[in-house]
Amino acid sequence: MRKIIALIFLAILLWGITKPVSRIPFGTNKIKVAEHYITKDITETGAANVVTSVVVLYRGFDTLGEVTILFIAAIGLASILYLPRKKVSDEVLEESSLILRTGCRFLFPLILLFGAYIFVHGHLTPGGGFQGGAIIASGFALIFLSCRERVVSTVKLGVVESLAGMTFVAVGLIGLATGGYFLLSFLPKGTLNMLFSAGIIPVIYVAIGFKVGSELAGIIGNLMERTQ
Amino acid sequence: MSFLNANTYYIAAFGLIFIGLYIVMAKKNLVKVVIGLSFVDSGINLLLISIGYIKGGTAPIFSRPGISPLKMVDPIPQALVLTAIVIGVAVLALALSLVVKLYQQYGTLDIRKIRGLKW
Amino acid sequence: MVAIILVIIMLIAAVVAAVLKDLLGAVIVAALVSLITAILFYLLQAPDVAMAEASIGAALETVIFVIAIRKTERFEDK
């Protein structure tokens, strides 16, 4: 019964979406607003990666909202999995093998370094705060899964997450105070393809990198520890 | 065949969305439902990126000098999808935490057995 | 041509994820779907998105799913 209803619903939806999709042919040039971004990007923002300048500068407010959503998810998950007192997990954790431990000790700093590289170079190469943060979080996931004697404090992760979020809002407010616009790129544009260029993009992307990394790591940590 | 060739990505996107919606509506296991939600998200992301694609376009990055800005694909959908991916993982993490907690209360993942509230 | 083959594999994998009774298997197949989506993003000239999808969609979502399944149960009961 459920399956039939589902199929009928999907058939109606399929019939409906063909109409707008037929008006949007695949692969043709239909750029309107984005033309401005592509042609004016270098002079206006100084970032080589146009996607980054759209994400951080032109549509920076969306990014602030997006960071907030991840924050909500991390906080909401912690509040749902909240245990009144620290219950010790009664399942006996197996010691991870020597190879696993050594490998993870060796890999963890390298992963962190790679993640940091990704989010510092967000305005020059593909990548940025979200990708770099996710890579850092995968390093922490490695710690949580294999090096069980190392304890990662979710409280400290929470502090990092809060500070990074406050940095983002503070950068926005400095823009408002100095130039009259929230999230204004008040730093100099610099030369194209240099590390210190493109205004506030590096600052914001570093903040996002820390924030996303600590949030995703906190999510994994809470899921591992807060449930028996 | 030419239809398939021209619309490969649209078919992929809507295929994923429909499979995801079908899983959400027809499956009775909560983890499966969450997998369905993640398929719907991926499908919508693929749809957005395909809308922004231009045949023979280059990635919107001035990685070396001499790239013509007029051949670049649309950067806005890519920015939107970055946002959408993060929203997707946020919803998914929250959903799974609820699922884990529900399992601790009811001892099952079957929605037919989780019926405390009357409808 | 590459794209068509990838899309076919992806859709088959999605269907397999829907019918598989073993949830862990379904999650792994779903990770494959995410990975192929990432490759498709790359083919569509979106390297930023491809990176995000590969690191978040394929890697971290799978980790979260696997932890959740470990805390609950592995098989979908009939």
Next chain:
Amino acid sequence: MVNPVLLIAVPLGLAFSLPIFGLISKRLEKYLPVIAMLFNLSLSVYLVPRVLTHPIIVYIGGWAPPFGIDLFVGPVGIFFSVIIALVGLLVSIYAMDYIKEGDTGKYHVLFLLLLTGAQGVVLTGDIFNLFVFYEILCISSYALVGYLRDRDGLESAIKYLVQGSIGTGLVLTGIAFIYGLYGTLNMADIARQINSIKPAANFITLALIITGLGVEAAIFPMNAWLPDAHSSAPSSISAILSGIAIEIGVYAIARVIFTIFGATDILSFVALVGIITLLVGEMSALKQNNIKRMLAYSSTGQIGLIVFAFAIATSYGIEAGLFQILNHSLSKALLFLAAGYMIYRTGSMEISSFEGMGKRMPLTSLGFTIGAFSLIGLPPFAGFASKFLIVKAALTKGGGLYTCLIALALVATVIEGAYFFRVVQVLYFRGSNENVTRQEAPVVALVPFFVLAVLIIAIGIYPGPVMHVLNSATSEFVHRIAYIQGVLR
């Protein structure tokens, strides 16, 4: 001049910093939402006179629309932001004492972010930005519904989450189509070009977005989650969900229909859906014995009435709809807050267990009664004025359809009266007459009751200033050309 972006930035910054304040002192946490909402309320009230003469358009990051995101702080936006800040402030004062269990710091963060999301939705002028803030609102409410971590709460949270995610997925698909068709995301820019494409493609896009937003607004048949979610959440959250969240859904739908698409041809269908929602909601409320489920179903009904009023689409109709939103926010918040402490004192949600409450908690019961009377539409409360306006709007619109529908709406009002009077009767006229000890709600809870009750009566007796704001807000919805020209100068 104060920049209206602070309405979003300040609560957001405080929410981010709240965990750090929580490390310093656990007691600080609960004051931060109050501070944030006090700031928002004073700033919005301060902005009202300026906005009424001239809408303020804020460019985020200094990029002019359609290239950047803009905030359109018009009469509608400021009207909603005053409601959000006011109800948010009162509920956060109430929650200082009410929320005791669980990780309270996290509750306050989520609560503050829910209000910030609502604030962003009503101010933004960019459709994708609206989607992002909408997700903030939705995701924090999923988490808050499951906050108590009991069986009902978790179950309704997951139900809400699944349905809400499908809804937001539909909205995002609609936005993808809009972007593909028009190449822009700015609402004014879309509205300017909307008639350049064949209607069929537009219609499907509009249908996808409205269906998606309709999930959060709980319009029939997408309202299955509402009674569960609103009844299992903590009472303070029920008040916010009923008093603010669903109204934001209605706002978003109205914005999409009136400003972006200018689609007046689907409105008679929307009116019909509204009346069906109203009748379904009120009928289901009538047979409930659980007070919170009753109030939740009543919210569904009220949303139906508001949607109907908007669908009349004359300036009378929209004005009546906005007035009803104000009335519903104040009254339903008051009802849920009062019910919250009555449930807390009796330990039961059954209506029959409230016998003698009129003596045990006289002030709380009085608050509940005022809220109920205002929702039914008795004079001299605010509900009378708004319901009167809706009837007047429907009759001046004329036509057989609207006359029939308003007759059905009046039937629904009678049903509403029946179940609210039943509760009031239980509160005052049932139970033994022996002396019962008074167990009044604490003072921090009585303050919100008092303010809400005074506002309901004051607006009912003297609706002049409110009507002044509503007139401007109505013209913002009616004159979409002015909106477009205002943004794209």
